[in-house]
Amino acid sequence: MKYVVRKIITLIITLVFVSGLTFFAFNVVPGDPALVMLGTNASPQKLENLREELGLNQSLVKRYISWSGNFVKGDMGKSIRFSQPVKNLIVSRIPVTFSLALMSLLLIVAISIPLGVYSAKKEGTFIDVIISTTSQISRSIPSFFMGIILILIFGIILQFFSPGKYVDYNQDIVEFFLYLICPSLAIAIPNIATLVKFLRAGVLSEMSKDYVRTAYSKGNKENSVLYNHILKNAIITIITLMGMIISEILAGSLIIEQLFGLPGIGSLLIMSVSTRDFPLIQALVLYIAFIVIFINFLVDILYQIIDPRIRVR
Amino acid sequence: MKKRNNWNLIVGYVLTGFIILLMLIDVFCAPYNPDKMNVAERFQAPNIRHLLGTDNFGRDIFSRIISGIKTTFFVAISTVAFGTFFGVIFGGIAGYIGGWIDEIIMRVNDAILAFPGIILALVIVTVLGQGKYQIVLALGIIFVPSFSRITRSEFLQLKDQEFVKSAKVFGANPLRIMFVHILPNTYPALLSAITIGFSNAVLSESSLSFLGFGVKPPEPSLGRMLSEAQGYLFNAPWYAITTGIVIVITVLGFNFISEGIRKVYER
Numbered sequence: 138m139k140y141v142v143r144k145i146i147t148l149i150i151t152l153v154f155v156s157g158l159t160f161f162a163f164n165v166v167p168g169d170p171a172l173v174m175l176g177t178n179a180s181p182q183k184l185e186n187l188r189e190e191l192g193l194n195q196s197l198v199k200r201y202i203s204w205s206g207n208f209v210k211g212d213m214g215k216s217i218r219f220s221q222p223v224k225n226l227i228v229s230r231i232p233v234t235f236s237l238a239l240m241s242l243l244l245i246v247a248i249s250i251p252l253g254v255y256s257a258k259k260e261g262t263f264i265d266v267i268i269s270t271t272s273q274i275s276r277s278i279p280s281f282f283m284g285i286i287l288i289l290i291f292g293i294i295l296q297f298f299s300p301g302k303y304v305d306y307n308q309d310i311v312e313f314f315l316y317l318i319c320p321s322l323a324i325a326i327p328n329i330a331t332l333v334k335f336l337r338a339g340v341l342s343e344m345s346k347d348y349v350r351t352a353y354s355k356g357n358k359e360n361s362v363l364y365n366h367i368l369k370n371a372i373i374t375i376i377t378l379m380g381m382i383i384s385e386i387l388a389g390s391l392i393i394e395q396l397f398g399l400p401g402i403g404s405l406l407i408m409s410v411s412t413r414d415f416p417l418i419q420a421l422v423l424y425i426a427f428i429v430i431f432i433n434f435l436v437d438i439l440y441q442i443i444d445p446r447i448r449v450r
Numbered sequence: 451m452k453k454r455n456n457w458n459l460i461v462g463y464v465l466t467g468f469i470i471l472l473m474l475i476d477v478f479c480a481p482y483n484p485d486k487m488n489v490a491e492r493f494q495a496p497n498i499r500h501l502l503g504t505d506n507f508g509r510d511i512f513s514r515i516i517s518g519i520k521t522t523f524f525v526a527i528s529t530v531a532f533g534t535f536f537g538v539i540f541g542g543i544a545g546y547i548g549g550w551i552d553e554i555i556m557r558v559n560d561a562i563l564a565f566p567g568i569i570l571a572l573v574i575v576t577v578l579g580q581g582k583y584q585i586v587l588a589l590g591i592i593f594v595p596s597f598s599r600i601t602r603s604e605f606l607q608l609k610d611q612e613f614v615k616s617a618k619v620f621g622a623n624p625l626r627i628m629f630v631h632i633l634p635n636t637y638p639a640l641l642s643a644i645t646i647g648f649s650n651a652v653l654s655e656s657s658l659s660f661l662g663f664g665v666k667p668p669e670p671s672l673g674r675m676l677s678e679a680q681g682y683l684f685n686a687p688w689y690a691i692t693t694g695i696v697i698v699i700t701v702l703g704f705n706f707i708s709e710g711i712r713k714v715y716e717r
Contacts, residue, residue: 151561159573273709277701279653279673281660282694285680289687380564388566392657396680407661410572422573426565433564 141438148434155426159419223420226405234394234401236314238386240321241328245382246375249329253336254371260341269337272330280389284323284396291319320397324389328382332375339374343367376440380433387425459710465703469519469696476516483513495688502692506682511689515696518670522700525586525665526651530644532590537597538640542628544598545605556602559595567592568657575663582665589654593647600643604636638715645708649701656697672697 256268278286343349344367352366391403398404402421409417487507496503502511544555562570567589574588608614609632617631658664659673667674672693679690 151564154561273705274698274702277649277653277698277705278694279656279660279697279701281657281673281676282690282697285676285683285690285694289683289691292683384564384566388568391566391568392661395661406569406572410576411662413576418573418576422569425569429564429566 144434144437148430151430152423152427155430156423159422159426223417226417227402227421227424230401230405233399234390234403237317237320237324237390237394237399237401238383240314240317241324241386241389242382244321244325245328245332245386248325249332249336250368250371250375252329253333254340254368256333257337257340257344260337268333272333275326275330276334278327280323280327281392281396283326284320284393287319287323288397317399320393320399323393323396324386328385328389331385332378332382335374335378336371339371340367343370373440373443376436376443379436379439383432383436384429387429456710456713458706458713462703462706462708462710465699466707467703469700469703472516472696473519473523476513476520495686496692503686503688505678505686505689511692514670514675515672515693518672518675518693519696519700521582521665521669521671522652522655522697525582525589525655526648528586529589529593529651529655530647532586533593533597533647534640534644536590537594538601538633539598540594541598541601542605542633545602546609546624546628546632552602555598559598562592562595563599567654568661571654571658572661572663575658580663580666582669585655585658585664589651589658592654593651596647597640597643600639601636604639605632608632608635638711642708642711642715645704645711649704649708652697652701652704 252268256265259265275283349366387403390401391406393399394401394403395407402425406418406421406425408414409421487509502515505511505514540555540559544552570592571585571588574591575584578584578587605628614627614631617627622631655664656671656673656676659671660677662674662677664673665671675693676690676697679686679693682689
């Protein structure tokens with residue numbers, strides 16, 4: 138219990154740290170936001186009014202406190218470019234990114250576990266070499282190139298789907314998920330490769346342990362030993378890497394959303410950076426930071442529950 | 451005892467050597483000016499005159515690719531140099547001195563590492579603007595934590611060894627001990643990390659350029675070329691495929707080298 142409390146405190150501290158850093162970074166950028174918004178022809182009076190409204194005349198610390206206070210209450214500021222509250226923008230795009238991330242995660246876990254265990258089982262054989270080499274190559278492919286390859290194969294050659302014909306989830310939910318298969322694959326494949334590599338190493342090191350020998354000598358068949366005993370320890374490997382995987386999925390979704398034209402949080406962030414829409418960027422970065430930190434936190438707790446050995450600290 | 455070939459290293463050297471060769475071709479005798487547009491010759495498939503075909507402006511793709519490799523290498527080398535330099539300093543201090551300095555450095559490290567790197571890079575690019583050097587700074591900052599973590603764990607292992615104690619007895623000051631005595635013993639682990647860092651740097655730089663936040667045009671960049679190529683997948687798929695394959699070969703080459711190095715020191 139004490140561990141959980143300590144973790145929560147660390148979470149809050151990290152959040153404050155990250156938000157402070159982002160806020161500070163954006164507010165020392167040279168250039169006057171009021172000037173940017175109104176243009177250089179605006180009268181000094183109008184500029185002064187806008188500055189007053191944006192609160193730019195107050196001190197940095199006061200602005201940070203009011204901004205973060207608003208943020209917690211749910212008011213994340215207004216986007217300059219879209220002239221909408223940031224919150225609306227985020228809410229409308231979350232389902233897309235969330236579905237993408239979920240699908241990628243499912244694909245990753247579903248494919249890498251059997252593949253990793255199988256590859257370890259057949260260590261040294263031709264199949265193992267093929268799987269290892271393929272995963273080595275997959276890890277060297279940048280995610281956007283993977284997306285382009287998938288578009289080439291599935292879109293142009295096989296004509297399974299047409300990129301750009303994105304279907305909103307409000308209209309047709311089945312089509313929506315079908316369209317997401319390719320993007321999820323693009324994110325999933327490099328991560329599957331990484332996970333297979335670690336799983337294979339993990340299973341191999343487990344296989345030489347004594348308890349496995351005991352199981353074999355008791356007469357268990359090879360498969361049952363693999364799946365009952367070794368798998369549990371493999372799950373631990375996955376959970377340890379889960380934090381990294383989630384980060385990778387989020388980073389991947391940034392690029393893949395841009396590539397496939399999905400209106401998600403990732404493409405929103407990119408648009409906001411190109412238009413230098415500071416309030417939006419600030420809010421988005423903090424939001425993503427919150428998600429990443431929160432999920433890492435959950436993973437830590439999950440880790441505690443699953444492996445009792447780690448609980449004692 | 452028969453000496454077994456280190457396949458990883460060999461393949462790695464071959465692949466990387468190939469890419470370096472391409473880069474040298476660009477330095478000495480590029481077939482065409484990468485920016486020379488010749489609309490009459492647009493969208494040619496690979497042929498004798500244009501080894502890898504032409505793009506939508508009629509520019510020779512082969513020349514553009516090998517000129518892009520230059521930028522990629524520059525950014526990758528600079529980023530890794532930056533990351534290693536500061537990573538070793540921070541990690542060494544954290545590992546050797548320990549205490550609250552160690553705590554602080556590790557917390558900051560963890561905070562940076564937990565974040566998806568691309569997002570951090572985007573933030574830094576927003577603040578500093580685009581360009582070759584800004585990218586190096588952004589990516590360098592993101593790479594520092596991994597290097598400092600490796601250095602720290604190596605230092606932790608080594609600092610209680612006999613040779614350190616004997617150096618202390620001789621009166622060496624801590625700075626000297628850290629960088630003259632301990633550091634050279636961390637080279638194997640560092641070398642592996644540097645080569646992996648290289649391949650990650652290439653991947654990150656091309657991802658950033660793909661998104662449009664990389665080096666400024668007209669500086670060539672493989673990532674940006676890929677994003678342009680994306681629009682012409684129907685007409686000229688070779689544009690995207692060849693550019694992408696070059697990136698893959700570069701990254702693969704370094705990955706193989708790093709695997710090979712790891713195997714050498716694993717014994």
